[in-house]
Amino acid sequence: MDFNLTDEQRMLQETVSRLVSSEYDIETRHRYAASEEGFSRDVWSQLADLGLFGVPFSEEAGGFGGGGVELMVVMQEFGRGLVVEPFLSTVVLGGGLIEALGNNGQREEYLGQVIEGSLLLAFAHGEPDSRYNLQQVETRAEKNGGGYRLNGRKAVVFNGDSADKLLVSARTSGAARDAEGISVFLVDRTAPGVTVRAYPNIDGTHAAEVYLDNVDVGADALLGEEGNAFPAIAKVARRGIAALCAEAVGAMEQAVEQTLEYLKQRKQFGVPIGIFQALQHQMVDMRIALEEARSMAIMAANADQAESPEEAERIVHAAKVIIGQAGRKVAESAIQLHGGIGMTWELPLPHFAKRLVMIDHVLGDTDYHLERFSELMETPAA
Amino acid sequence: MNLSYTPEEQAFREEVRAFMREKLPADIQAKVRGGKRLQKDDFVRWHKALNEKGWLAVHWPKEYGGTGWGPIQRHIFEEEMTAAGAPSIVPFGLSMVAPVIIKFGTEAQKQYYLPRILNQDDWWCQGYSEPGAGSDLAAVKTRAVREGDHYIVNGQKTWTTLGQYANMIFCLVRTNPDVKKQEGISFLLIDMDTPGVTVRPIITLDGEHEVNEVFFEDVKVPVENLVGEENKGWTCAKYLLTYERTGIAGVGYAKAALRHLKNVASRQLKDGKPLLDDPRFRAQVAQVEIEVMSLEMTNLRVVASVAGGGVPGAESSILKIRGTQVRQAITDLLRRAVGPYAMPFISDVFEAGSDVEPVGPEYAAPLASQYFNRRKLSIYGGSNEIQKNIISKMILGL
Numbered sequence: 121m122d123f124n125l126t127d128e129q130r131m132l133q134e135t136v137s138r139l140v141s142s143e144y145d146i147e148t149r150h151r152y153a154a155s156e157e158g159f160s161r162d163v164w165s166q167l168a169d170l171g172l173f174g175v176p177f178s179e180e181a182g183g184f185g186g187g188g189v190e191l192m193v194v195m196q197e198f199g200r201g202l203v204v205e206p207f208l209s210t211v212v213l214g215g216g217l218i219e220a221l222g223n224n225g226q227r228e229e230y231l232g233q234v235i236e237g238s239l240l241l242a243f244a245h246g247e248p249d250s251r252y253n254l255q256q257v258e259t260r261a262e263k264n265g266g267g268y269r270l271n272g273r274k275a276v277v278f279n280g281d282s283a284d285k286l287l288v289s290a291r292t293s294g295a296a297r298d299a300e301g302i303s304v305f306l307v308d309r310t311a312p313g314v315t316v317r318a319y320p321n322i323d324g325t326h327a328a329e330v331y332l333d334n335v336d337v338g339a340d341a342l343l344g345e346e347g348n349a350f351p352a353i354a355k356v357a358r359r360g361i362a363a364l365c366a367e368a369v370g371a372m373e374q375a376v377e378q379t380l381e382y383l384k385q386r387k388q389f390g391v392p393i394g395i396f397q398a399l400q401h402q403m404v405d406m407r408i409a410l411e412e413a414r415s416m417a418i419m420a421a422n423a424d425q426a427e428s429p430e431e432a433e434r435i436v437h438a439a440k441v442i443i444g445q446a447g448r449k450v451a452e453s454a455i456q457l458h459g460g461i462g463m464t465w466e467l468p469l470p471h472f473a474k475r476l477v478m479i480d481h482v483l484g485d486t487d488y489h490l491e492r493f494s495e496l497m498e499t500p501a502a
Numbered sequence: 503m504n505l506s507y508t509p510e511e512q513a514f515r516e517e518v519r520a521f522m523r524e525k526l527p528a529d530i531q532a533k534v535r536g537g538k539r540l541q542k543d544d545f546v547r548w549h550k551a552l553n554e555k556g557w558l559a560v561h562w563p564k565e566y567g568g569t570g571w572g573p574i575q576r577h578i579f580e581e582e583m584t585a586a587g588a589p590s591i592v593p594f595g596l597s598m599v600a601p602v603i604i605k606f607g608t609e610a611q612k613q614y615y616l617p618r619i620l621n622q623d624d625w626w627c628q629g630y631s632e633p634g635a636g637s638d639l640a641a642v643k644t645r646a647v648r649e650g651d652h653y654i655v656n657g658q659k660t661w662t663t664l665g666q667y668a669n670m671i672f673c674l675v676r677t678n679p680d681v682k683k684q685e686g687i688s689f690l691l692i693d694m695d696t697p698g699v700t701v702r703p704i705i706t707l708d709g710e711h712e713v714n715e716v717f718f719e720d721v722k723v724p725v726e727n728l729v730g731e732e733n734k735g736w737t738c739a740k741y742l743l744t745y746e747r748t749g750i751a752g753v754g755y756a757k758a759a760l761r762h763l764k765n766v767a768s769r770q771l772k773d774g775k776p777l778l779d780d781p782r783f784r785a786q787v788a789q790v791e792i793e794v795m796s797l798e799m800t801n802l803r804v805v806a807s808v809a810g811g812g813v814p815g816a817e818s819s820i821l822k823i824r825g826t827q828v829r830q831a832i833t834d835l836l837r838r839a840v841g842p843y844a845m846p847f848i849s850d851v852f853e854a855g856s857d858v859e860p861v862g863p864e865y866a867a868p869l870a871s872q873y874f875n876r877r878k879l880s881i882y883g884g885s886n887e888i889q890k891n892i893i894s895k896m897i898l899g900l
């Protein structure tokens with residue numbers, strides 16, 4: 121076993137780290153988050169210029185053939201900077217789906233644009249009642265002439281307001297929670313019948329409700345085979361989860377470092393509060409949680425190499441369970457150990473805490489993944 | 503042993519319920535239930551309604567216009583008030599400065615301030631904490647120097663809750679810097695309209711304005727605003743803290759939050775069925791309900807042991823710790839209950855009467871920010887770490 125990054129991976133890490141630490145202080149980040157689109161187009165093109173958007177794609181698709189580890193390295197640095205640019209939406213989820221489902225023509229047409237940073241995507245999948253169940257799709261796509269007509273509502277679509285194209289999942293057959301019968305369509309955000317209500321999230325990210333009211337698309341909008349998109353959705357979601365795990369580790373590192381520094385600096389009763397064993401032990405628990413989270417993020421990043429597809433699935437569920445628990449633990453303790461100042465907008469720390477807790481609300485929370493893991497857990501043969 | 507309420511206590515509960523039904527203004531109730539922002543006027547109106555009935559000053563003796571209630575009645579009252587969706591009684595005047603004035607104040611101070619508190623003429627805030635004096639409260643540095651019949655006050659207070667509404671602040675100030683730190687502190691009442699007082703907002707992590715910094719620059723305070731003796735303020739401070747700790751368990755709040763959790767979880771769907779029917783989630787709700795039961799019983803035991811009219815001792819630290827933990831656990835389940843809809847955060851939605859529609863179900867909108875906001879419960883009023891230090895010293899003798 122070898123847990124070291126390769127030279128290329130280390131260079132990638134340094135590149136992203138340099139950009140984030142030099143251009144992405146917390147005030148700048150708040151400004152981007154509060155802007156109309158919720159991120160900076162400038163930073164977006166800088167990230168594109170660094171070649172980061174090709175990282176997860178195969179070489180045939182024009183990418184660098186990067187695997188999970190490269191993605192982890194990038195996302196971890198993004199987590200350290202609380203980066204709000206739509207990398208997860210556009211590159212990991214959107215681009216990932218096009219790569220997984222698209223035909224040669226679609227891949228050629230769109231992935232190149234994703235990689236050069238000129239096309240923004242959003243994955244419009246979740247619905248008001250679907251919670252975290254990836255199979256629950258009630259938006260319908262009916263055959264209409266040569267194409268399809270879409271009706272439904274998509275909930276909490278990250279960066280749905282700024283995306284040029286939405287990847288909309290819709291049911292072409294089957295019942296609400298069937299795995300079969302789900303298709304994915306590429307829909308222009310500005311197409312007639314599409315209404316987007318944008319809003320900020322509590323962690324500084326941006327999302328939208330997407331209403332589809334008799335949206336007509338051509339047959340060429342369909343990605344992959346009709347009714348057969350679910351395996352690709354599940355696969356891309358797993359990638360997304362691995363990416364979120366890495367982001368959480370970056371944010372946790374920051375929360376842990378900032379809290380440790382504060383324990384050394386802050387004086388009460390004439391001594392640095394880090395002298396109090398009650399706080400030392402909480403700080404230790406935070407650090408342990410971080411290390412466990414890091415281990416699971418590494419595992420999730422390498423899930424592709426698991427012995428079997430079932431094992432890969434178990435790993436990703438397990439990782440998100442630990443990340444959810446560790447994220448909450450680190451967030452809550454970091455605020456507690458800061459005292460009142462940990463509750464203020466002015467300090468960077470609480471913003472890391474908010475993102476850490478909210479990562480548990482994206483692509484399945486601890487409960488959801490624990491339940492899925494329980495279902496897939498190996499048990500003694502009867 | 504007998505764990506039931508007496509018929510008188512039950513009758514009292516009915517009376518409180520009837521009052522809440524009749525007198526709690528519907529718009530205020532709707533704000534509390536919907537997690538909307540309460541304005542100064544909402545609190546004032548509610549305080550006035552309670553005062554008309556003689557139920558505002560729950561801790562005060564009857565002779566000063568208080569209820570004269572014992573702890574069990576106060577417990578019932580708090581439970582019914584929170585169950586009804588009433589705002590909490592703002593504590594700074596009624597249950598913080600008033601008990602200190604009653605115990606240590608001059609006759610003139612009692613005559614002047616107590617009716618003004620009852621009638622809502624003054625809004626008080628608490629000027630204890632400073633940037634360098636949080637858990638180590640006795641380290642306060644705000645300086646008060648006697649000059650003739652005035653004190654000249656210089657320094658800074660912080661975390662002053664609702665200081666933006668206040669016209670009066672009670673402060674711990676340093677009157678003697680040359681002695682042991684607890685022995686050079688005085689308890690001073692300061693009119694915030696005095697020249698040299700500046701209030702600046704502190705914005706919290708949820709973007710709200712609930713706390714402030716208060717600066718004092720050569721503020722002239724008449725000596726008759728000193729409560730108790732000069733340099734004996736620490737005694738007042740400690741006395742006040744014991745008052746701050748009655749009702750500290752927050753059983754009523756915990757129960758109201760639990761009810762809300764059950765409501766939300768029965769309306770949220772998971773795989774087409776109510777989330778509350780999901781065994782995993784249901785077990786977590788059951789867990790907090792059980793914790794609330796044990797909190798309530800522990801609270802009643804502490805309360806009953808001081809039914810003679812005193813205030814609880816170090817046992818109240820147990821209540822503070824468990825009460826805040828349970829309440830935080832409930833806010834955690836609440837945000838988790840609504841899944842992805844915990845994320846959208848449109849500040850205008852919390853303004854009553856705003857025409858901005860919430861993104862998901864209306865009840866989902868405030869849940870994440872409330873979860874983050876309630877982190878304060880284990881920080882203020884003596885952090886949970888400090889409470890544990892108290893227990894280990896006072897109860898365990900370690």
Ligand SMILES: Cc1cc2nc3c(=O)[nH]c(=O)nc-3n(C[C@H](O)[C@H](O)[C@H](O)COP(=O)(O)OP(=O)(O)OC[C@H]3O[C@@H](n4cnc5c(N)ncnc54)[C@H](O)[C@@H]3O)c2cc1C
Binds near residue numbers: 661
């Ligand atoms: C929302 C909010 C409202 C508030 N309202 C008011 C108000 O109206 N008026 C007012 O005067 N104050 C108010 N406070 C201040 C509050 O009382 C203080 O925040 C609290 O006393 C903690 O002090 P601190 O924030 O300076 O933290 P610190 O004292 O610096 O504590 C930092 C950390 O160190 C820990 N710690 C400190 N000493 C020890 C020790 N000896 N052993 C173990 N652990 C220790 C603490 O538990 C905490 O985890 C408010 C605070 C908040 C958050």
